[in-house]
Amino acid sequence: MQDITRALGAFVANLKFGAIPQEAHEVIHTGFADCVGVMLAGAHEPPTTLLTEVLNPTAGPATLVFGSRTAQAPEAAWINGVAAHALDYDDVALKGHPSTVLVPAILAEAQALGSSGADMMTAYAAGYEVWADLTRRDPDHYHSKGWHPTGILGAIGAAAACASLHGLDAERAAVAISLGASQSAGIMANFGTMTKPFHAGRSAHSGVMAARLAKAGFTASLDALEHPQGFLSAVSPAGRIDVDTPVAAGREWRMTSLRLSVKKYPLCFCTHRALDGMLDLLQTHPIRAEDIESILAMTSRRNTKVLRNHAPQTGLEAKFSMEFAMASCVVAGRAGLNELTDDFVQRPLIQDLIRKVEVVADDAEDPNMPGYSPFDRVTVKLRNGQVIESREVVTVRGGPEEPLSHEHLWAKFDDCATAGASTVAARQLFDALMHLESVPSVRQIPGLAVTS
16 A cells, blocks of 8 residues: 555645646646636626625635635635536536636635745646546546545645645645545535535635645644545445555646646536537538427436436526537527526427437446547437437547637637626736746736735
């Protein structure tokens, strides 16, 4: 058995900005920019406003969703994390949504500490690589046991990121990671409700608190990850964990190989391959909803479990519905922020189409994409008997194989800022995040100039 907790603590403590591969800089820039964009879009969503109302945070050094209100860093990380995940439009990697936890925690604590852009990028790299080390140690899918990976892994990743910001030594960083592990939580039964984004925000908050407590001298087990009663064993669906492989973080950069998938659609990522397939199909075969007899969407067994809402009635429920995703494509020609409203979901034409969609599970698995079938495919049967099939969709637009261009990233950011009625200078903010290493202080980033 390896000393995984201690080794990850040493990696975090020793990581310097200059050691991060240049190729990873692009990933970090994208993670910050995309997360902040969707955070702006989620600023006034019910989960964000209700949590802010209940917490009623006192003023502090960190801004809430780049607005005029401030809070102490732990509460800012919590609220901003909820905002970033409220629309389920944030990036995907490492079995979950890393940036929606890491970025809010880093931004909030960086404001409290007056960190530089390079410090923030180093913290992101620390959090990502610690998160990545844990995901490779279990071949099974956390979803199959009911865990929300973002919730259970996010607190540990955020703890590592904030430990980096604080410059903790190896032992204190390991304590922070251990504290993060004891705050891991999030169950899939709450998908399609406000509690799913709560998982992300709570993980960001937990990471800030873990690093602060570790710095203050709080104690925690230095084998909390690998212990037989530790994190890896406790959350594992089948107990097939690897605690014998040495930690490779800092020697092998998972960020440069796994990268990030940036969402083109504000729905659960499990719908995206089928969405790409259906929209391509409709480009070559324009179809009226009235002419459709049935739609069959084939995806992985894991995805069918995640997409639990088969008869959604609200925009929030529709985010986790393959049936809605297909219906929205046919009726609106897209599945965007404007379609994720209660009124649109409840339209009679949408509800009628939802009932015509059958989701079929494929038990074959893509060895290169755990949790996914070798391909997704959509088949449409028309009333006249004609059957139209989409292509076999293997990769998603916005994923590592088909990354969005700089212009498309900016277009999404601008759209999100507009949707959230943000008052921050969107273009200047986007440019700062895409060149974060050039920012001397976090307080020079538009919307973060808080001095109190």
